[in-house]
Structure formats: structure tokens, C-alpha cells
Amino acid sequence: MKLYCICPPRDGLLYVDLPSPNHVLNLLLTCQFKNHANFRTIDGRTPHFGGTIAFPADYLVMLGVRPTWYVRKDQPADHSLAITQLLQDGWYEDELAAELHEGGGGDQYAAECEWRSTSNGMRFDPRMVVRIWLKDRELIESVREFAPNARVTVGRAPRGKLNPCRMGSGDVTHNRREFGYRRNGKSKVQKAIDFVADQAGFNVSWRWCREADAEHTESPRQYMHTWHDGWDGICVARAATELPIQNLVALVAHEVGHLIMGDRPGELEADRIGGEIVGGLVKYDEWAVQTIGPGVDRKTALKHYRDPL
Ligand SMILES: [Zn+2]
Numbered sequence: 001m002k003l004y005c006i007c008p009p010r011d012g013l014l015y016v017d018l019p020s021p022n023h024v025l026n027l028l029l030t031c032q033f034k035n036h037a038n039f040r041t042i043d044g045r046t047p048h049f050g051g052t053i054a055f056p057a058d059y060l061v062m063l064g065v066r067p068t069w070y071v072r073k074d075q076p077a078d079h080s081l082a083i084t085q086l087l088q089d090g091w092y093e094d095e096l097a098a099e100l101h102e103g104g105g106g107d108q109y110a111a112e113c114e115w116r117s118t119s120n121g122m123r124f125d126p127r128m129v130v131r132i133w134l135k136d137r138e139l140i141e142s143v144r145e146f147a148p149n150a151r152v153t154v155g156r157a158p159r160g161k162l163n164p165c166r167m168g169s170g171d172v173t174h175n176r177r178e179f180g181y182r183r184n185g186k187s188k189v190q191k192a193i194d195f196v197a198d199q200a201g202f203n204v205s206w207r208w209c210r211e212a213d214a215e216h217t218e219s220p221r222q223y224m225h226t227w228h229d230g231w232d233g234i235c236v237a238r239a240a241t242e243l244p245i246q247n248l249v250a251l252v253a254h255e256v257g258h259l260i261m262g263d264r265p266g267e268l269e270a271d272r273i274g275g276e277i278v279g280g281l282v283k284y285d286e287w288a289v290q291t292i293g294p295g296v297d298r299k300t301a302l303k304h305y306r307d308p309l
């Protein structure tokens with residue numbers, strides 16, 4: 001029996017409610033959340049009615065968005081067993097992530113059916129937005145322009161359908177695997193490869209590679225290479241499975257950049273092409289590893305990066 005409750009995205013979407021159509025346009029222009037990114041499922045409700053943006057839930061999960069969970073009220077309260085179950089079901093990578101996403105006591109916020117980013121300043125690709133609702137017609141054309149793949153309509157987004165945590169039943173019918181996320185490393189790399197290949201519009205081959213393993217041991221920020229003995233695919237070090245998906249997507253995008261460039265050098269060029277493919281900038285995190293999350297430029301990163309050894 002599950003001791004926890006989360007709101008599954010029954011329609012495969014996660015929603016952001018905003019106070020006004022202007023806020024919607026602003027978010028689409030910056031493509032970045034200011035602090036934590038907060039979403040709700042179709043079953044949640046928030047006090048904002050100015051406009052709503054909907055993303056595919058599986059895309060957001062790739063960016064590190066996870067559900068808020070609650071202790072079930074109709075089961076004996078066992079906090080640590082609930083966390084064990086959450087990890088087993090693949091909702092969170094580790095105990096800390098699970099604890100960070102625990103909801104408030106009672107049903108304080110349970111009505112929102114909230115999902116939340118793990119870090120501040122999460123960036124997103126506006127081409128991934130699938131649906132937008134606006135309170136009125138004003139700004140509808142501008143919003144359409146900045147979210148080219150979204151269906152934009154005037155009206156109110158669906159909300160507050162059937163909140164399982166609030167009703168206390170906690171009927172968890174989904175787990176993360178149903179969205180195609182497995183905890184095993186190969187699937188995580190595969191997911192990043194599939195995502196980038198899909199955005200690029202062609203197939204991308206990849207394999208584990210001992211030389212990539214050796215390069216990573218030598219230089220910890222190296223995880224992948226291309227054109228190994230002239231092969232037009234991506235070689236991946238096993239250590240890549242430990243990386244967050246934001247890094248994996250950026251690294252794969254960078255390597256696809258190399259594949260497109262052919263066998264000639266150019267790290268910034270590979271980042272630029274990779275960024276175009278995933279619809280954003282490839283930046284560098286504090287370990288100077290490419291990321292589609294918050295980061296700095298390559299030069300700054302290489303100057304100041306933290307050596308994990
Ligand atoms: Zn190789």
C-alpha cells in the first residue's frame with residue numbers, strides 16, 4: 001500500500017497559471033522562471049486567472065520538475081517508509097530530492113496539485129509549449145508568435161477536476177516509469193539522445209565507450225566524444241549516467257553539433273549548433289560541464305570551475 005500521495009498529470013500536461021496575459025507574454029519572452037518554477041496538474045487549482053501555459057509533463061520532468069508529495073491521510077503515517085516507496089517508484093533521485101518536494105501539513109497546499117522545479121531559474125524551450133489560455137484577446141497574436149507550436153485560445157484553462165491528495169484516497173495510478181523515465185542509466189542517456197534527435201530531426205547513434213571512460217578519468221568534465229575512428233555517432237562514458245538530465249541534454253546537443261560540423265575542431269561552434277537544436281543556449285555549470293539549465297559562458301566556466309577531484 002502506498003503511504004504517499006502525488007497528483008499524476010492524467011492528461012500528460014503540467015500547467016502554469018499566471019496573474020495576467022502580460023505575465024504569460026513575459027514568461028515566453030524570457031523563457032526562464034525567476035525562482036522555483038511552479039506547475040499544477042489538471043486536477044489542481046490556483047488563485048490566478050490571467051492566463052495559463054501548458055507543457056508536456058515528460059518534457060518538464062527532463063528539466064528536473066518533480067511532483068510535490070503528501071503523506072496519505074487514510075494510511076498509517078510512516079514518513080521514512082513513504083520516502084522509501086517514493087524512491088522505489090522512481091519519483092525522485094534521492095532522499096534529499098524527496099524531502100525537498102514534500103508538501104505542507106494537512107491539505108494546506110494539496111489543492112494546487114503542485115509540481116516544482118528542483119533549482120531556481122529553470123529555462124525552457126518555448127517551442128515545447130502545447131496550450132495557452134488567455135483571459136482576453138489582447139496580446140493573443142504576440143503570444144502566438146512566441147509559442148509557435150501552442151494552441152492559443154481565449155478562456156480559462158481546465159482546473160480542479162479530481163484532486164486525489166485532497167480527497168485523501170491517494171490513488172496513485174501512475175509512477176515515473178509510465179512517462180518513460182527509468183532509473184537505469186542507459187535509459188536516462190537514451191532519453192537525452194531521443195530528445196535531441198527528435199529536435200534535430202534525424203537519428204543519432206550512440207554507444208558506451210572505454211576511451212570515453214578513460215578521457216573522463218583523465219579530465220572529469222569530459223563525458224562524450226564523436227568521430228571515434230571516423231564513426232558518425234556519440235561515444236558516452238559510463239559516468240554520464242550520474243549527471244542530471246539538464247547536463248545530458250546539453251552534452252548530447254553539443255556532440256550532435258560536432259556530428260553536423262564533421263570531423264573538424266570547434267567547441268564554441270558545437271555549442272552554438274547544439275543550442276539551436278534544443279532551442280536555447282548551451283551554458284556551463286560550476287563544474288564546467290555543458291547544461292541547458294542556469295550557467296555561465298564557456299570561458300568563464302573554464303577559468304573558475306570546481307575540480308571534483
Ligand atoms: Zn569512443
Ligand SMILES: [Zn+2]
Nearest residue numbers: 254258267270
Ligand atoms: Zn566538443
